[in-house]
Amino acid sequence: MARATYHHGDLRRALISATAQLLATKGPSGFSLREVARQAGVSPAAPSHHFGNTQGLITAVATEGFERLNAAFDAVDDDLSPHERLVAHGVAYVDLGISAPGHMAVMFRHDLLDTDDEAYVATAPGAFRRISAVVDAALAGSDSGADRAVATRSVWATCHGLAHLYQSKAASLADDAELTYLVEHAMSIAYLGMRAVPGRQA
């Protein structure tokens, strides 16, 4: 990837892409700032100018991941039933782990991120809010005694756990389709379960 001009053109984007790709193949432990610079055909010190340090670069990747996740959530059809919407959000979540494994690998690695980063703070919490809204809708109209905050975190944890287990090869899933099948049923279990919690008047 040698370049003709002294200036790269869009180094920032090239570095983020290279980082995501490297994270997807080698994992966060195998990541190296110098290797990323090498793949972008640029000197080892160049990335620091755009992102400050490694943490900044990783944070940029994570932020891009949250942008995609939010977009995938927003693309879910509004006309679906609350049950279907919950399932669709779960599928969107783990699908991101399939289509953007490099991003997913660092989105919740707070030890690698700068959680005070402006762009990150502006993007990341939105994903949780979207899940929360879907759970609220799923509980609406039922006499369930489930704590909404608890139900939301439970759903979130289930999605997150599935994506994480899949990514770490710990779940020994045959293929991507099996993961989709798995998350669909897991979200149904969550939906049925949260609505079956005995109500306060019970």
Add this chain to the structure above:
Amino acid sequence: MARATYHHGDLRRALISATAQLLATKGPSGFSLREVARQAGVSPAAPSHHFGNTQGLITAVATEGFERLNAAFDAVDDDLSPHERLVAHGVAYVDLGISAPGHMAVMFRHDLLDTDDEAYVATAPGAFRRISAVVDAALAGSDSGADRAVATRSVWATCHGLAHLYQSKAASLADDAELTYLVEHAMSIAYLGMRAVPGRQA
């Protein structure tokens, strides 16, 4: 931690403890083999003799974590109801994340582990089998149409996700008691949900 004798005595254990402590405070990214050696008062090359390399040391910590997890699972009262047993296992899982955060931080980081390690292979799968048995018991006697493998992985993912989110400070929980409260209800939701899945004859 300077020592008088040339031989340390129980360096293997000291290194594992120091690693777990360092992982708990700095996280896997802040971990350094040389720092561990320093804390044990030993030369930088000493750990390699016992564990081969960093991967071996991390794997030993993860294996110890699985041993504790299995022990915690086995300590759950046999006389409890299937529902209560499921909740107790969930609590045991996240409790490990509280009491042994350093171990938990690497137990599922397959990019850091040597998954072919003998001791690891002999220990890690047992935890999944125990969860699987509890889920089987929870489904027994019901006409639920839930796929047992799916239900097991769903429960596992929920526990794992909760522990992970808690550990990464992403869940913004007030304290450990809130996490326990959370996992108890999450397991109840899972229990109720998996039994509420429409049966095959429905």
Add this chain to the structure above:
DNA sequence: ACGGAGTCTGAACAGTGTCAAGATATGGTG
């Protein structure tokens, strides 16, 4: 008492992240 086996050290090597200072190109202003 002695020799082998197990433990640990010391030095070295390649590779890493980060920083300051300098080289190079770009775009706006006269």
Add this chain to the structure above:
DNA sequence: CACCATATCTTGACACTGTTCAGACTCCGT
């Protein structure tokens, strides 16, 4: 169009990392 401030990238250096290998040290069984 000429020019210079500014953004962009390079170079060289530093401290630190994991790993290897030869060697020094100490324990244990004979």
